[in-house]
Amino acid sequence: MLNLSAILESSAGRYPQKPAFTFNDTVFTYEQINGEANRIANGLRHTGIQPGDKVALSCPNHPYFPIIYFGILKAGAVVVPVNILLKRDEIAYQLRDSDAKAFCCFVGSPELPMGQYGWDAFNQTPGCAHFFMIMPLIAMPSPIEGADTIAALVAGQPPLFDSVQTTAEDTAAIIYTSGTTGQPKGAELTHANLLLNTMLAVDILELQPKDTQLVAMPLFHIFAMTVQMNAGIYRGIHSVLVPRFDAAVAVSLMLRHKISVFVGVPTMFWGLLHYPIEADQLAALAGGLRRCACGGASLPVQVLQDFEARFNASILEGYGMSEGAPIVTFNYFEFGRKHGSIGIPATGISVKVVDEQGNALPAGEKGELWYRGHNVMKGYYGKPAETAAAVTDGWMHSGDIAVMDEDGFYYIVDRLKDLIIRGGKNVYPREVEEVMMKHAAVSLVAVVGVPCEKMGEEIKAFVVLKPDAVATAEEIIAWTKEEIAVFKYPRYVEVVTSLPTTASGKILKKDLRHA
Template structure:
């Protein structure tokens, strides 16, 4: 038996007074965090949420996220974390596809009206029965008549709760990811998947109660969820939360809280290296900073070297994916590190590079990276065909092409999938193409990723217009932006007469790159 919420239960027992989560001027101890999570669990159970039910969560990096996340787990339910940038149609799809029974959504900000989008999506999802707004203050009323708030869900509930007994193979989290065909798929991650990866990551980062980590990576993203939250809670680390990356804000929190561990995607490190403000004691910040971690996309070696020059700390780079809970390989100081590589396999994980027939390729030759271990997902929720394609004989086929050098280090060199990684967030061309083709002036669209120094990759759309139709690049970009999450719309649009195609009518994207 294993419930992932044991991470918080044990931290609260061992180090009840230790600082757990800090946001702005508020700090919760591990005992307080656990008590609040227990109130959420009691509230959910009293509202009819049962073991195995799915509960969706849209929340910024504020203490409400871990409180609700662990509360859902304690109730024996499955957490379905959603990107805070999703629009109403996308939310409706995720709620319906995951079969979520309840949905907790943060109120949002004027620039990011999350609850407004959330309730609109909820109203389209017939299978989802309960909606709760996470208001800024627990006593704030619901902005939507007939629906509760997180505060009302927790009100009067006991801060004591015995976590529902779950099997290690039960699904703890459904995290949404996608391929190049169709809509996003929900990867079912079990309690043992996430527990084992959190423990292995905590050992890799050498977390201890003396650490303070800064979490600016979004907690709905598997990288932050496992590596920055779960692994930190396992070791009673003090977590400082920041909802949105801003180099000035990051340096301010690093200096104020003597941050020792920082995790980011390449664009964040690029922003830190290029920030030139003189208001901080960078020598003091560098003295406290002992570990920096990067993932989500390949880190340019130049950024890595510039960061080392400025702060005297190596950025440890790794490789993972939602389906791997997420960490598969990492540069590990005890094993060895190589700049530009994705390191060596995590503890308990086997990695192979294979050809199209599934045969292992010789060293220094390109092959698809496949892996097996306790981190491999149970499968995509209700997607048997996708599972048959991705999971074979216990191995997960990543779709990424890599090489292994003579020292056993892996280097990602290409993708078999067309997925774009923009600023560490996955963007799937097919989804954008389908949206843009809904515009009455558009005939055909092909979306690709193009290199970008700041974001890693930028999104470019090649558009064929219908006969006698016209629209400006700016108008089409704004129209698309209104239909999908802000990180997904194409920043670059090129109008062309025709797309290159094969004899069978397949668009040849390689000719567009």
């Protein structure tokens, strides 16, 4: 028997009065988080939620996220995290597709009315029987007539609960993919998937109970959920929650709380790298940061090297997917690191690079990355055909183009869907981006393919310049032409002030293709 909620119960027993989560100026101990999760579980059971039922959760980085997340698991139900930026029809789709029986939704703000969107979506979903509004303060009433609050769910419920004994292969969470090709699909992750991946994260980052981490990535995203929330709880560390990444806020909190662990996506490391910091504060940050890790997308080598030099902290790069719970490969301090590499297969996971027929390719040859092991999802919920197309004999197809070197380190060349075919020749955007990042005036770059009547696709780069730097599109094109093969340099360059990103900080190339 196995229930992922055991990691919270274990840490609550070992470190009852230790800070588990800090939000603004409020500190929640492990005992408090566990007790409130028990009240949620009792409330769900009282409401009629049964083991195996799906309960959706839309909440920013707030202590209510782990409280409700683990309350759902304790009740033996399945968590369905919902992206807080979705609108009513997108939310309704996920509620229907997951067969959610209940929905816990944060109220939001006038700028982001999550609660109103969630309430509207709930009312479009007949199979979803219960809605609970999450308010910033428990005593606050719901602003929407007819919508119950989390306070109503837990009213009179005791802080003790005997967690339902699920099995290792029971579904713990359904994580929706980004839906870059068609409608999003819900990856079913088991209690074993998530627990073993949590243990991998603790091992890779070498987390210690004395650590304090900044959690700026959204907890509804599998990377933050596993590598930060679950790993932090498992190891009994202190997590400081930030609802939305902002370099100024991040630096302030890192100094105030003496942050020793920072995990982020490339745009966050880029933001910290270019944020002006006083020399004494920079020395304090550099002296306190013990572990950094990056995932979610490829970190430009130039950003990695500049960050490590500025903050005197090594960044471990890794690779994962929602369907992989998420860790697949990682660089390890123990086995050495390679800049630009996603590392080696994590413990218990096999990885290979294959051709279009699924045959394994030797070192140095590009192909699709496949993996199998304890991290591979149960399947896409309610979609057996899509599952069969994505998994072959236990091997998960990543959709990423990769190459392995002679030492067994893997490198992501690009997404299959991002590959540019220009005049019959393959051009990998990441290769072009890495070259352009070396230009003295370039701070960040994203390369995409755009339609071209003559060549099929043409190469276009969107460039963010460094502060006070000056460079024209023509100058950047000419410089890049001298640094890369003639069929690879961008024929179009657009200088922009920022690049569109997802809630988790990934650059939205699909938006750039239509810009």
